[in-house]
Amino acid sequence: MKRLLNIELQKLWKNRASKVLILTYFILLSFIALLSSVNFSFLGIDFRLADMGIFNFPYIWHLNTYIAALLKFFLAVVIVSMMANEYTYGTLKQNLIDGLSKKEFIASKFITVTLFAAVSTVFIFILSLILGYCFSSYTEISIVTTDLIYILAYFVKLTAFFAFCLYIGILIKRSAFAIGFIFVWWIVEGIIKGLLRWKILHNEQLTDTIMGFFPLEAMGRLIKWPIPRLQAYKAIETKLSGKESIEFYGVHWYELVIVVCWIAIFVYLSYRTLKKRDL
Numbered sequence: 001m002k003r004l005l006n007i008e009l010q011k012l013w014k015n016r017a018s019k020v021l022i023l024t025y026f027i028l029l030s031f032i033a034l035l036s037s038v039n040f041s042f043l044g045i046d047f048r049l050a051d052m053g054i055f056n057f058p059y060i061w062h063l064n065t066y067i068a069a070l071l072k073f074f075l076a077v078v079i080v081s082m083m084a085n086e087y088t089y090g091t092l093k094q095n096l097i098d099g100l101s102k103k104e105f106i107a108s109k110f111i112t113v114t115l116f117a118a119v120s121t122v123f124i125f126i127l128s129l130i131l132g133y134c135f136s137s138y139t140e141i142s143i144v145t146t147d148l149i150y151i152l153a154y155f156v157k158l159t160a161f162f163a164f165c166l167y168i169g170i171l172i173k174r175s176a177f178a179i180g181f182i183f184v185w186w187i188v189e190g191i192i193k194g195l196l197r198w199k200i201l202h203n204e205q206l207t208d209t210i211m212g213f214f215p216l217e218a219m220g221r222l223i224k225w226p227i228p229r230l231q232a233y234k235a236i237e238t239k240l241s242g243k244e245s246i247e248f249y250g251v252h253w254y255e256l257v258i259v260v261c262w263i264a265i266f267v268y269l270s271y272r273t274l275k276k277r278d279l
Helices: 002-013 016-037 059-070 073-088 091-097 102-135 149-172 175-200 204-211 215-222 231-241 253-276
Strands: 039-042 045-048
Touching: 002 016, 002 073, 002 102, 016 059, 016 073, 016 102, 059 102, 059 149, 073 091, 073 102, 073 149, 073 175, 091 102, 102 149, 102 253, 149 175, 149 215, 149 253, 175 204, 175 215, 215 253
Parallel strands: none
Antiparallel strands: 039 045
């Protein structure tokens, strides 16, 4: 395992574009801390985001993982390019000639993307912990450790998305086309959702249940839009509508299971595609 990981990290380290994208990704993650100093005005009243409770425990786990997940496309480009370079520079064929099996090759790629997800998760965990203890009104250990499920959901979500990118990179070979395909697939899921909801089933609940089994939709549901959980948002909502909506913003266990199954499917499809391909 260590040998396989070393091989992949050396390839990435020698690629300038990959290094730039990886560094940019983590620099942008650090910019989440800048939200603490953002000020805005509303009806002549000045607000600072940090004073609005966005860094309160346990809400910070939800907010930061949601924001960080939006930046995952930087590493997606790295992963897709990583596979494209294998074909472009012939390193895949050379690795196989040198004795690396196709199963080991896929294992090395999956270990690498899992490492990306793990490092990103640890980074967000530490950043959230620091920001929370600096700005949160609640620092009791029982409150701090509440909702840590979002950290697990973030790791699973990133691993699944990177495994998806890995499969598409192996399937299509060209990074630009692979990135385009991922975007098109996202649009296709949206179209299918619209057709099911408005043309076929005419049932929103049933549509949501079915769409929960689609890969990108399943990943997206692990960490839901966090703003409605803010007390300030709830106060405005209650004032405008006269009542406060009650929704579940946590992570369901079965949502995690579905996404983990997709991880296994993408890794298996990657191996099967590579195994059948004549290199």
